Amino acid sequence: MGFVLAATGSAIGLGNLWKFPFITWENNGGAFVLVYLMCIAAVGLPIMMAELLIGRSTQKSAVGALKEAVGPAWGLVGLWGVMCGFTLLSYYTVIAGWSLFYFAKTVTWSLSGFPAGLATGDLFGEQAGNGSLQLMLSFGFSIATVGVVYFGVQKGIERIARLFLPVLFVILVLMLISALGMSGSREALGFIFRPNFAELEPTSLLEALGHSFFTLSLGMGAMITYGSYISRGQSIVKASAIIVVLDTLIALIATVIMFSVIFSVAGMADDVSDTGTVGMLFISLPALFYSEVPFGRILGPLFYVLVALAALTSTMSLLEVVASYIIDEHGVGRRKATLMCGGVVFVFTVLAAVSFGAVPFITNLEVGGALGDLLFGGKVGWFSMADHFVSNWMLPTGGLAVTLAAGWFMTRQATESELMDGTEPGWFRYGVWRFFIRFVAPVAVAAIIVAVIFFGVDFS
Numbered sequence: 001m002g003f004v005l006a007a008t009g010s011a012i013g014l015g016n017l018w019k020f021p022f023i024t025w026e027n028n029g030g031a032f033v034l035v036y037l038m039c040i041a042a043v044g045l046p047i048m049m050a051e052l053l054i055g056r057s058t059q060k061s062a063v064g065a066l067k068e069a070v071g072p073a074w075g076l077v078g079l080w081g082v083m084c085g086f087t088l089l090s091y092y093t094v095i096a097g098w099s100l101f102y103f104a105k106t107v108t109w110s111l112s113g114f115p116a117g118l119a120t121g122d123l124f125g126e127q128a129g130n131g132s133l134q135l136m137l138s139f140g141f142s143i144a145t146v147g148v149v150y151f152g153v154q155k156g157i158e159r160i161a162r163l164f165l166p167v168l169f170v171i172l173v174l175m176l177i178s179a180l181g182m183s184g185s186r187e188a189l190g191f192i193f194r195p196n197f198a199e200l201e202p203t204s205l206l207e208a209l210g211h212s213f214f215t216l217s218l219g220m221g222a223m224i225t226y227g228s229y230i231s232r233g234q235s236i237v238k239a240s241a242i243i244v245v246l247d248t249l250i251a252l253i254a255t256v257i258m259f260s261v262i263f264s265v266a267g268m269a270d271d272v273s274d275t276g277t278v279g280m281l282f283i284s285l286p287a288l289f290y291s292e293v294p295f296g297r298i299l300g301p302l303f304y305v306l307v308a309l310a311a312l313t314s315t316m317s318l319l320e321v322v323a324s325y326i327i328d329e330h331g332v333g334r335r336k337a338t339l340m341c342g343g344v345v346f347v348f349t350v351l352a353a354v355s356f357g358a359v360p361f362i363t364n365l366e367v368g369g370a371l372g373d374l375l376f377g378g379k380v381g382w383f384s385m386a387d388h389f390v391s392n393w394m395l396p397t398g399g400l401a402v403t404l405a406a407g408w409f410m411t412r413q414a415t416e417s418e419l420m421d422g423t424e425p426g427w428f429r430y431g432v433w434r435f436f437i438r439f440v441a442p443v444a445v446a447a448i449i450v451a452v453i454f455f456g457v458d459f460s
């Protein structure tokens with residue numbers, strides 16, 4: 001149970017609360033949501049099983065596991081995953097830090113009233129551009145992450161997941177109840193669940209695919225590493241299904257909540273389209289808690305607690321990927337390795353933290369030319385470049401490698417014995433999984449990479 005909660009916590013994160021609602025908005029809801037569900041089932045779930053089985057069969061973290069399960073050269077794929085975890089952690093922490101800022105703000109507003117006429121867009125820009133504030137926030141969040149991983153898998157990671165995940169669910173359900181009571185909830189539900197395929201853009205499918213990697217923490221060794229903590233006698237198939245279903249459920253609930261709010265306020269829909277992803281979570285919502293949302297004075301601060309908890313259970317899995325590599329492959333003790341990795345990652349977190357105006361050189365950083373376009377999508381600023389590279393390059397290539405490893409390079413016997421170990425549920429068919437991991441998943445992931453290279457599709 002501890003393991004399933006930890007892995008679910010890794011999957012549930014800013015991707016669910018921050019990215020998914022926004023891409024659903026951009027892609028006109030309905031049909032996109034359906035396509036997303038298909039991607040999760042056809043590609044996400046099989047790869048989840050693949051990563052967990054590689055981890056459990058070897059009982060090692062990403063690098064060691066791939067070396068042992070597939071072959072020595074595959075250690076490089078594991079290393080690629082470690083680098084991906086490192087990079088993702090470095091900037092994810094910054095957004096996580098914003099949730100601390102908004103928690104503090106909403107507590108103040110709940111106690112002493114929301115300042116009349118406050119422009120939340122300006123407030124957001126000011127806090128993001130305030131270098132010392134950003135350093136403090138992200139440092140605070142890094143300390144929390146290091147603090148958990150420091151105590152190891154059982155006493156740190158699993159304990160925090162056991163403690164926080166239920167809290168997260170409760171807060172989300174409270175918010176859902178409140179949101180369903182709002183006038184815009186019917187429209188929101190229609191937007192999300194009534195498919196209109198005429199509105200579906202061709203790139204939506206790819207966007208859904210790309211997001212399924214991010215949201216399920218796939219393609220970078222996190223689930224391989226967590227898989228190594230599953231005991232024999234536990235079903236990988238069941239665990240994967242639970243993780244995937246819960247992650248999807250949370251993403252949908254978050255979307256219902258946000259859209260109910262948006263559709264309840266006149267003119268809000270246009271605002272959201274203007275301010276983008278950041279806007280929904282950190283610009284629109286803060287004020288709406290005090291004007292629109294029933295019980296908003298209580299739910300406001302709770303909501304940012306939710307964001308912070310969801311982010312923490314993800315950042316700890318990212319740090320665990322990096323730290324467990326150092327622990328397993330370089331024989332460093334857990335405590336020392338955690339502090340070391342946390343420290344080095346934080347150097348890059350600093351760069352991400354000052355990417356929003358605090359340090360002009362970092363804010364305006366750019367790699368020009370064709371290479372810059374290809375690798376970083378012409379993005380400007382350290383934060384955006386890192387996010388672009390991780391979402392468009394690191395996760396898809398890592399994911400492709402894992403599907404090939406499990407589908408083509410490992411023996412049938414090796415994967416079958418892990419999945420069909422007598423604990424698998426009755427509905428599971430090994431042959432179906434094998435077909436998806438050998439053919440469907442690699443083709444789908446390759447399509448992402450082709451889209452990035454040749455069609456300039458952006459998954460960040």
Ligand code: PHE
Nearest residue numbers: 011013014015214215217314
């Ligand atoms: N799945 C997390 C989210 O949705 C992000 C993440 C990716 C975490 C990879 C760990 C590893 O926010």
